[in-house]
Amino acid sequence: DIQMTQSPSSLFASVGDRVTITCRASQTISDFLHWYQQKPGKAPNLLIHSSSSLHSGVPSRFSGSGSGTEFTLTISSLQPEDFATYYCQQSYTTPRTFGQGTKVQIK
């Protein structure tokens, strides 16, 4: 299985901050890397697919980059509705695997 490791596991930030989350794959996955946002009691929502493509309807303050084994999700200016848990996921091969999540909390 391809292991996905996110860092940090949690972070504290303020509204307006720039936030960066990193995801590393245990082997190369090209750009088969996607990012989700999950709020308590809700299903995950797709933010970014294929490393850097913004999913339809997602605000442009979210962006993604990377290829191979290292990827980042950036929120350029954190908004109140962005406090949530973020997951990366690879679709290079099965089994599909997710990172352990990064919880973005209010400072």
Added chain:
Amino acid sequence: QVQLQESGPGLVKPSQTLSLTCTVSGGSISSGGYYWSWIRQPAGKGLEWIGRIDTRGNTNYNPSLKSRVTISVDTSKNQLSLNLTSVAAADTAVYYCARPTPSERAFDIWGQGTMVTVSS
């Protein structure tokens, strides 16, 4: 647009079989040739992909669960199903069905999830 809804018992006894259904509405499960997935999430923990099926019945399972999992599809009912045998407390989780994007990369459509507790 396509919507997914999971259903099934909320409580299952240890060693028994967990059976869930995902009903697809707003579109045909057969259109697009998608692989439909099951994903679970224990409370306070991360997401685990269980497996997937296409409408021809081709399946892929997570090796960690493969010996206990069966995923099936009923195109006449627009449903997919999950059976997980010999459940234990570690199988307590919210179970989601999900559909990938047309490129079969990310999951862009999710059900709301259904909580299943394994307890006697």
